[in-house]
Amino acid sequence: MNENFEDELRRRLRAVDAPEGFAERLMAALPAERKSTVVAFVPKAAHPARHFGVPAALAASLLVAVFLGVRVANDREIEQQKGIAASQQLMQALRVTSQKLDLAYEAVNSPPTAGDEENRS
Amino acid sequence: MNARVVLTLVALLSAGPAWAQSKGQLRIPEFSALSEKASETVTVTLDANLLGMAARFLSNEDPEQAKAKKLVSSLTGIYVRHYTFDTDYAYPKGDIDGVRRQLNAPGWSRIVGAVSKKENTTVDVFVLIDGEKAQGLAIIASEPREFTIVNIVGNIDLEQLHDLEGNFGVPDLEIDTGKKPAPAKPPAPVKPPAPAKPN
């Protein structure tokens, strides 16, 4: 590919200025302090059922439901991660496939030079 | 169920790769030693289950992904081994020849075979025709510092493969007509979306 066209592209694609006041608006949107937020898990009281007057069996089944819910959510997340990874692999496979077909296409379309065999399609 | 039937079933189920392999699927070595030597490796092993899972996570709004989704809907496997090296011919040709020999089996036809002695490049494209349908596609490409094996298995719609042109850069090989390929078309137009604030 000729260098003139690429130089022209570079000229016309030079970065433009960000809008007036961009940095100021950004700084105004930043949190006051730059520190990471740590969420601490605070365990519930030892006998939540007694504390809130909820029957123990119901409290226990609520806890189990929450646990299962969390577990289902985790399983779903794992499944989602697997699916995303598989879809990324798929796209990569198709790109490699297209590159190699491209190579075949170039070989088919290029005029034969001395020492090359003709395409035998 | 008597013991004899049970034993037969167990034998069938544990028959190994030959039983597990679909028509059109090649036995591709793992090349694990090569991965360590290669500067770049792409290893993809997607059977029917993983392909189905992958397709569910492709976007219908992205033109590239939408085409991929359509293409893989009838496939049962995609297998890719692609290696790039820093020195010439760091890979054993014998292993690649082992894969090539499988393509001498009945049903496989070489539809493109290109050799460039100047560039030391060989690219072969094979299709397995079963009845009137393509059930397998294989590409073997060897260049001085790269080699690639691609095996696609399932009901391959060659027209859809043509439709990938411009998005994946798949050229129009006009495989079914046997004519010389047309020049590459420019990428399909993608209209810019209306942007919205991110979540």
Added chain:
Amino acid sequence: MSFSATQPMPDSLLAQARAGDRDAFATLVRAHQGSVFSIGLRMLSRRDAAEDLAQDVFLQLYRKLESIESLEHLGFWLRRVAANLAIDWLRRRPYSDTQPLEEGAEIAAQEVAEDPLMSRELMRLLGELAPHPRAVMLLRYQEDRDVAEIAAMLDMPVNTVKSHIKRSLTALRGQMIGAKLIDCEELP
């Protein structure tokens, strides 16, 4: 605090920003805002979306300053995040609005005053490339990154990057010739 193109930023600026010095962070923003905004603009074709994207990128940077190893890494990181965020946006949001043609010339470099028609057409054609090749072309010709860097930024094989560049150049050049905006003899 500002630095000109000929005066490199001191490495200590990064450490100061990490320590909470907002002026230092603002300096880093100003040094890179043009590039980040331009990637957003040419990927998404709208100024408002590009500004939103650029703001997102720098907000992410603010949260992740500890992971930035050097000023050079900062440049790499910002372009990587901007390009991938833009690709992600383009994938998730359905097309529902056209980009007004008058904006096309604005999206090109401002100092290229002559031949706005060519700039407008070039930006339109760039906007017709699929997200990945479009990002590759911007990182190559706007940001002047080499093939290996682009491959690392977009998490794609080097040969895929080369293929995208080759095909996109062929397509862009062909369509510019077809639209008689460049003469095939002028650019041999």
